[in-house]
Amino acid sequence: MPAAETLRDLLSEGTALTIVCHNNPDPDCLASALALGRIAAAAGVDERRILYSGEISHQQNRAFVNLLDVDLESLDPEAVRDRADGSLLAFVDHGVPGANNRVPEGTPVDVVIDHHPHESIDARFVDHREDAGATATILTEYVRDLDVEIDATLATALLFAIRRETLGFLRGATSAEYAAAAFLHERSDGDLLRQLVSPAVSGATADAIATAIENRSIRGSALLSNVGRTNERDALPQAADYLATLEGVETAVVFGIVEDAIQLSARSTDSRVHAGDALDEAFGDAGSAGGHREMAGGEIPLGIFADDAADGEKLGSLVETVVTARLADASGWRKRRARRERARSETSAR
Template identity: 75%
Template sequence: MHPARELAELLGGAEELTIVCHNNPDPDCLASAFALGRIAMAAGIDEHHILYSGEISHQQNRAFVNLLDIDLTPFEPAAVRDRPEGSLLAFVDHAVPGANNRVPEGTPVDVVIDHHPNEAIEAGFVDHREHVGATATILTEYVRELDTEMDADLGTALMFALRRETLGFLRGATPAEYDAAGWLHGHADGALLRTLSTPSVTGATVDAIAEAITNRTVRGSVLISGIGRTSERDALPQAADYLATLEGVETAIVFGVVDDGIQLSARSTDSRIHIGDVLDGAFGDVGSAGGHREMAGGEVPLGVFADFTTDDAQLFAIVDQVMSARLVAELNLSTEADTREPVKDEPN
């Protein structure tokens, strides 16, 4: 049986669906949850909820939720723990309770749809495809297979998710993404896609990216940068995307203190490096980290760092030293940096 039909059959026997996004959800996760909710409604489920934890702080993500009117609810443990009989629990774009989500470890999951590397998935229905570039690709296939009613909001959400997850089809895109995009083209709102692609940027985001540029350290083709404390979590992947384009840089890793944790974001075009494995190897014993060959992220609790000092400058000096040392060791880099200079204006 086609996975879409198997899923529809499972949903048809349920009365309620709770869809849990991963922490700080991105467009791929949000669009996939949006599409799964539509599929559930078509299967006869009158009530479904989309839950998220963390923040929706990236300016594109905020615009995505607001302009497409996606109904989200902040995660509360009771929403999962106290679900009524006949309710199903679904994960999209992540797979394991307690890993990049606030669902307690060991919680039974009914549906998992994901494309990230993972070997510990347990659920009643699992569609796990590491070979595709986005979870939205899988959900687009479902929508097509099941003849789910489409409108401009759903078409735009899935199309934008495909574009954002693959950086405009330049990173990790497969024929499946192009096929999905070709079908979605007739359902998406072009003007809305352009608006989502060029949202306004906060001053705090610009400051964080500037800090990453100033603090960069380059060893060979690897760039590492710490930006101190920031309220703009999503400035980290934006900084990593930008720094990865610098001449001679094949791998860029950016980290910073956000609330009570250290967030990391990494990008790599070096065929010798699986950046998800690198972050997992460097920080898997003290936090959660991992991802794809070319794109990865992670989080390390401040823990003893926060207990050592309340001064942000002193705190980040320690964080910077420890995080950089772990990355240097994992990547087997020289301890001598090639450069650590701010970007300077070209002479007139």
């Protein structure tokens, strides 16, 4: 039986569907949740809700929720774990309880649809495609294959999500993304799409990006930048996107302290560096980290690096020292830098 039909049949067994987004959800996660909700409605599931935890602070994410009128609720971990019989639980754009979400570890999951790397996923229905450029691509296929009614709002949401996740079809895009975009294009709202692409940027976000640019440290083809303490979590991936475009830079990692955790965002075009593996190797034992070859992120509890008494410049300095050392060890940048320095020395000697 085709995967889309298998998913529909499973959904039709439930009396309700809870769709959990990952922490601080982005357009790919939100659009996928919207599409899965539409599929569930078509399958006869009357009660549907989309839950999230963290913040929606990136200006594009806020515009996405507001312009598309996405109905979101805060996640209550215990309520999700202890949900009523017949209530199905679905993850989109993430796959494991407790990893980039606040769902208690070991909670049974019914549906997982994702394109991020995972070692193991346990659910009744799993569509895990690491080669897909976006989770929204997979949901677009389901909507099309099941002939689910798609209005301009959903089409625009999915199209924008695919565009954003692949950086305008320049990062990780496959023929499936182009096929999905072709299907969605004629059904989407062009004016709404333009508003989502170019939302207003807050002054605080611009300041955080400026700090990342000012504090950049380039080591060979790798760039590291510490923005210090900030409330603008989503400025980190924006800064990483920009800094990765600098001449000579193949890998950029931006990190900072947000509330009680260290947030990291990495971008890489270096074929020798898998950004997700590098962050996981560096910080997997201390928090949650990982992602794709070209883009990755991480969140590490601040207590791992400093005692509660540390603050201000002392804390910032300690975080930078530990993060930089771990990244260098995990990625092999230190070894490659040493080889380059030896080569330059030998050339000078000759």
